[in-house]
Amino acid sequence: MLLFFVVISPAADAAPRAPLIWAFGDSLTAGYGLPPAAGFTARLQVALRKAGVAATVRNGGVSGDTAAQARARLRWGLRGLGATPDLVIVELGANDMLRGLPVPQAKANLDAILTELHNRRIPVLLAGMRAAPNLGADYVRAFDGMYPALAKKHQVARYPFFLDGVAGNRRLLQSDGLHPNPRGVDIIVARLLPSLRQALQGR
Template sequence: MRFKLPMPAQIIMRKIARISLAFALGLSALSLAARADEETGLEDAMPTEQLQQIKIVGFGDSLMAGYRLPANSGFPEQLEQALDERGHDVSISNAGVSGDTTTGGLARLDWSVPEGTDLVILELGANDALRGIRPEITERNLDAMLSRLKGRGIAVILAGMLAPPNMGSDYASQFNAIYPRLAQKHAVPLYPFFLDGVATNKALLLEDGMHPNEKGVATMVTNFLPTIEPLLQKLQKPGTSGN
């Protein structure tokens, strides 16, 4: 003979069984969720690959230094901003010294370009031409600078210069040939004329008619971008970062 629970008791037992099952399922779901959160946390904490910032030095004379321009308006500063807007992670230091010649540049090169530099924009020679320094001296100094930077594993863009017309055609032919020759010798990119698009435009020059104003520098940066961007793609180095 079976013992029968009263109807209300049967209903209560069924409800208890359902509650127990739901509780067990809930615990299982919480356990799975906690494990998933833990795994996600581990993944978040793991280092993820990213591209390291490219460190650049603008090494030159007053054209690089930003002669008589407002703060942060020189070529290195405007170039960094333009590259940042185009998605490049770069840091550009201004190592321009007004009045510097290639001889002066060679003397200060090692301490002006710190360790960890990835790229140097080498812009010197304008003052050599203005002072009538023999082209062979200018070439020898630039050659030595390129060799030193290459020996340190630093990439270089050589920014060319043209001799002023008043120096005469013989001087100009010797001087102007320096930059293409050295770029080929050292296998570095050449930007043929640093003042391209600016040199003869009074609206883009200061009152001295020699140095670019703020708008002139902006024009120089725009013209320079097609030369530097392909090199930045080659210089990108993967690094790691973690939270």
């Protein structure tokens, strides 16, 4: 009987590891213009824990990054985490769009990022963006369409628009009209949270 308890007690006492989420993106995930506690990753971690999910959210955002620049630092960033993430939020493409870079170029780089994560068996939540209408109908159609196409190809979860409920609302944006203020961040987190929890459950 003593041997029985000695053998099973470590497994019985072992608590499951808290999920590790990596927000891999640009200034929107980096928390541009905000105090650290008000940025996306910090507020997402707070929201998850309030919802009963004891997750750790790590910030992998770099302001100004295009999809190509993010692709170049992906492996380095994964090594720097010290553990394999349970989920990666891929939030990229806005800077490609703002610079008017060719959509096939952005798509190819996002495709390579998703392929690398797939090869490592890391689940993904792909956060989409939308093109500014002044770039022309053809560009908008191609840019907006690349996210559902990539999500389908790689069979990953997709959140249609990262700035849903915030874009175009100056009360929720910083003075540059592009980046969310703290109120805007909280709306982004609240709207994205159900998709994120579903993606975590499906991993």
